[in-house]
Amino acid sequence: MxxxxxxxxxxxxxxxxxxxxxxxxxxxxxxxxxxxxxxxxxxxxxxxxxxxxxxxxxxxxxxxxxxxxxxxxxxxxxxxxxxxxxxxxxxxxxxxxxxxxxxxxxxxxxxxxxxxxxxxxxxxxxxxxxxxxxxxxxxxxxxxxxxxxxxxxxxYDERNVPLGVHGKNGFWQVIKRIMDEKPVIIQGDGTSLWTVTxxxxxxxxxxxxxxxxxxxxxxxxxTSDETLTWNQIYQTIANVLGKELKAYHVATDFLIACGDKLGFDFEGSLEGDKSVSVVFDNSKLKKIVPDMKTRVPFDRGVRIALDHVLSHPECQVEDPEFDQWCDKVIDVLEKAKF
Known part of the structure; x- marks a missing residue:
């Protein structure tokens, strides 16, 4: 062929x-x-x-x-x-x-x-x-x-770690926040269902x-047949890193409004995709491709990815603007509590 x-x-x-x-x-x-x-x-x-x-x-x-x-x-x-x-x-x-x-x-x-x-x-x-x-x-x-x-x-592959909320430079700044045990923003309450492959x-x-x-x-x-909540995805990442996950849940519509200040389209990536629970039916594919199955579940795949990223500095692209944005969003919501 x-x-x-x-x-x-x-x-x-x-x-x-x-x-x-x-x-x-x-x-x-x-x-x-x-x-x-x-x-x-x-x-x-x-x-x-x-x-x-x-x-x-x-x-x-x-x-x-x-x-x-x-x-x-x-x-x-x-x-x-x-x-x-x-x-x-x-x-x-x-x-x-x-x-x-x-x-x-x-x-x-x-x-x-x-x-x-x-x-x-x-x-x-x-x-x-x-x-x-x-x-x-x-x-x-x-x-x-x-x-x-x-x-x-x-x-995803060994060069990428799947996340819900990140900045223009990709996933690394979130990984760094987890490693530094800083609060990490997760959209909604983190219970929506998602699939990573x-x-x-x-x-x-x-x-x-x-x-x-x-x-x-x-x-x-x-897609994979494995379905996870976003809380499970982030917790698995933290477990592989050996760090405590300090999850900070933020409503999707609030993130969309604040994302405008960052110049990032959270409406598309979140409301138009990752904030919505989905479970994919792959039965049509499997009828003609019976070899299709999930061989690398997320807990294994993310370990491979993090091992690669942590040993390849070129994958560690920092995003100080996103880091400051996270701190500001969290600070505003903390001050709003009474």
Whole structure:
């Protein structure tokens, strides 16, 4: 099998590419600007180019046909329209990475299936993913364009620690607050349900859809089967660090209002996603990919991630602005008590 990834070096795609090359022995090609050559997996063929330069890409792939094309960096309709023009007639399957945040917030049921309504008034990112899906499914229905849609939720790897509330520089400042035994903000009362998925587990489900005729014209959730509360997520992190968790629960609408001062879109990431309880039904995926299962539960995955982050200083990106913001939010709420 000959496959092409647009991107291919992100959290999700890295695990998929590694599995295809090392375990499945597929021929893997990447369209990538090559700015991070160390991230290009050994054994992958690189087409060094900017995917947004459509004419240049068309020239570079003119002599190629692919069994599967996967785009991990398409976020707008313009991007999937470009892919449609480039790969129509050049692939037997086009796989689009959508997002589970596209599901209605809140949905009528906390159990999310592929039939759950797509609608998210809180997050433009999610609305754009919905528009991408609509365009691609229209091309499938009217022209037979061989699309498969995948909806991941919160996927992580050894370079990332999944959190609910963090600043622009990512997770590290929260980890540092836990290590320093400072109060850590958790949205709401911390009891909403959430799912985090180790990227290598995700890769099993994803590669099982590649080249699978039963996947054409269909959408699939790919997530872990493990459901946790946010309190459990943060407590597990603290346990691995050997620190006491000083959880400070803050109402989501208050965080959204205060997030404006930080220049951070908490409405999208919280009300449009992480503050809403969700449990994903993966039975549709498992019917055609029976190997899909949770091999790395969160208590193991986060230990791997923290071991990596603590031994790699380049992962420890501090965020003093977010740290001060946390202190101010907590101080204001403490002063409001009587």
């Amino acid at each position: 000959k496959v092409l990834f647009i991107g291919g070096t992100g959290t999700i795609s890295t695990a998929i590419v590694k599995r295809l090359i090392e375990e499945m022995k597929w021929e893997v090609w990447l369209i990538n600007r090559g700015n991070r050559p160390e991230a290009i997996p050994e054994g992958a063929h690189l087409i060094k180019a900017d995917i947004n330069d459509e004419a240049a890409i068309a020239e570079k792939i003119k002599d190629h046909k692919f069994d599967v094309v996967s785009d991990f960096i398409a976020f707008t309709v313009d991007a999937v329209e470009r892919d449609y023009r480039l790969f129509k007639g050049k692939t037997s399957q086009y796989m689009f990475i959508s997002s589970a945040s596209a599901y209605h917030k809140p949905a009528a049921s906390y159990i999310i299936t592929e039939g759950t309504t797509l609608s998210n008034p809180h997050w433009e990112y999610s609305r754009n993913k919905i528009k991408c899906e609509e365009f691609l499914m229209d091309k499938y229905r009217t022209e037979g364009f061989p699309v498969t849609i995948v909806r991941p939720s919160h996927t 180790w990227n290598a587990d995700f890769a099993v489900g994803y590669t099982g859809l590649m080249g699978n005729p039963h996947a054409i014209g269909e959408a699939f959730n790919i």
